[in-house]
Amino acid sequence: MFAPNQVLTVRQMVSAEERLMAAGTDVHELMQRAGRGAAEYIWRMAAGAPVTVLCGPGNNGGDGYVIAEAIRERGGPVQVVASREPGTEAAKRAASLYGGPVVEAAQAQGVIFVDCLFGTGLSQALSDELRNLLLDLASRHERAIAVDMPSGIDSDSGALLASELPHYVLCIALGAWKQAHFLMPAMATWNMQRLVDIGADREEGGAVAVTKPHLTQPEPDAHKYRRGLVAVVGGAMPGAALLASQAAAHAGAGYVKLVSQQKIANAPADLVTVKAPGDASFGKVAGDERVSALLVGPGLGRDAKASERLGQSLSLDRPTVIDADGLTILRTAMLDGRKAATVMTPHEGELATLEKLFGLDGNAAKPERARALAEAANAIVIAKGPDTVIAAPDGRLAFAGKASSWLSVAGTGDVLAGLTAARLAVTGDPWQAANEAVWLHGNAACLAGPAFTAAQLADHVRSALESCL
Template sequence: MAQNDQILTVAQMRDAEERLIAAGSSVDALMQIAGRGAAEWIWRVAARHKVTVLCGPGNNGGDGYVIAEALRERGGNVVVVAASEPATKAAAAARARFGGEVLTGNDLEGTTQLHGEVFVDCLFGSGLTRPLTSQDAGLLASLAASHARRIAIDVPSGVQADSGMLLGEGLPLYDLTIALGAWKFAHFLMPATARMGALRLVSIGVEAVEGAARAIGRPRIEAPSADSHKYRRGLLAVVAGAMPGAAILASTAAQGAGAGYVKLFAESKRNAPADLVVDTGPLTDVLTDDRNTAVLTGMGLGRDATARERLGVALADPVPVVADADALVLLSPRHLAERTAPVIATPHDGELVALERAFDLDGTGSRPARALALARASGMVVVAKGPDTLVAAPDGRLACASRASSWLSTAGTGDVLAGIIASRVATGVDAFQAACEGVWLHGEAARLCPAAFTAAQLAEKVPEALAACL
């Protein structure tokens, strides 16, 4: 895992910083690295336009004083508003080094609002666990409203870094959030991430942390070898059900995601594209073809006795299985009791709740904690999909996806995701890695689509997304 991909909890970040200090650095030195690194990004936005930096009492406020001084040294027009006096030695030292104007909240009372081009929020950082006071919240809201652009340092003030929860109402929306040292979960989880704008990371030299979650980045995918053929590239069997349209959509997406052969098992060839092989024979034929490298089922499967039978057949194949949609409602521990090959589940929020009930979980905790609990209890790789998609593995691996296009919130896009993931695992990729690759390809395909795209249009863009990884 690359160091700049890791996502750290507040406790992990604190421990990482302490290790840097024990190795010879200092809080002051780390603050200079973080603040001046953030200032580089802010300068690109603001240049010599007027910048207002709101500093709190802690080390996040200290970062703000360093940012302000770095901008001032470059000829920037910057003023600091101190919400309160520095409460740490490093923050006090950073303020003492700032050679520009420092105002207080009292200086702004009874006057017109302080206007500027760019507002920088350094009020509170990732360690905040309580709501803002009314005074701090009012000052934050007033300054954010009176500036054309808003930038948050590390995480926006009023956000809980480990869960992505908002610790109050009416918090500002930001155009840019600059993470310091490492990504935090709030950068990827709703509702916080929706308020952060673009995301950038400033490195301070934190080493890789064992067991840390990671951000899902662009995968490296190799083209087929010169001597490849369709079976060597992977045969994906797609088990359709009562409503085959969703399975056809998933199969179309799978065809563009790397597998050499996608075969749909359905009762009819109706509406299937000419280049998709459809087998209308007995479903047991799925089990007799030892060339299968993965099975996909659940889309439009139904929830009756026939659907249960088809799910049982799919799970009886001794290859990786991707279970989506109706399969997730029907799935129970007994279905997985005899399996040795991986199962990848792709639940949305409602299906996640159904799976938690099936595996006797209480469904409490943060979204990452819930996904990990389900993965451990079931033995499945869990792709908890939604506006803050994440991937959890039974061995504790966890990965979070960056925000994707909000136009993905339309019918059928989940079927496309299932097809992409199934195609990747059919090529022989590890189940967790295949899930992460599928999530990234899904988001990239959405980025390549026009606004208000359909699921079919999304599926058409999958080969183009794949090409970006070669």
């Protein structure tokens, strides 16, 4: 059964195709499904304008010949540029079935350029000759489309395998999403992405894309504690904790309590703030058995008092989200003996700090780094940034779609932390909570429009949640 949200490595995609062939679907049929599915998108975008398809020697090139023939059959003007003669039996057969013109690269110009040079098949640096061919053809067309993956990108890591690549208006994934469809710098090379079904089932061990959650309104007999009590641990800089609290309040929690070391003069009237400067008073409030989730880190500070409060928070053994300063001053001993769920939300710098803390080398691609940290820390890890990966200790991975670049403003991480704590309090499931929070965060950014502040982002969380009901 088609799994539209699965995300596969190249090896996993090969395995999925092999299982299809073992069940009786030959390579030619798979190529027809992939190419004709991609041609549907290209046909719509071309709207009758001339199309040039660059075909490589492998099966991605074979897909290109199928695309060109599908467009030709419909009466669309199309031509093929062959970088080399087809080198696989499937590509040779596809080329033999194409009835249109094959031209030299220097002659090719038009409106739509389709890159079927390598797709997901490339794992080494793209030669200067082929890179220049790509750039030249793209420059002589108004719009470029990549099939499966732009040539010159590592499909597993998202790394660029050339010093410069064209920019594509569309990337059409074949059979399943690949990891690079959700990773930088690959994602920055296209505007939109679409998926073509070739009949591949869900592959065991495959990752997933973060999708819109289906949320429900509170039960008729709900009360504030049953809906989830979030305790946000304040610190030296109360603004960040206030921001996280505001986001948590809009994300479905029934009760948000800010536990602060000092009185907060500018707290909203509808936010419960509790001054708990001492260890005993803090333990009484934050250790309340009705607390469904703790959030510690935003604005906590990095001094000895902050470290003490972080350690005390984790020792309460409540489901806990650790963010910001909490990730920087964390020590492994603070996690000893914990049985409750832990969620960490590091950005790139914090991720590197945590890798040093847990003795990880950090040299792999982001998915592997997130997965290694999750296992080492026994925590759900939201490795956030322009690309966001969620990892669980059991090896599960989830990839967020491209988010608004307007999120690159101070405080948006505090909003995500508040969202995560709220969804953890509501669901009791840290994996589900992380996925829901990441989706709501990205959607709130879309609703907020351009040039928003973190506080304005938090204000749009409610509308993002409403869209999921």
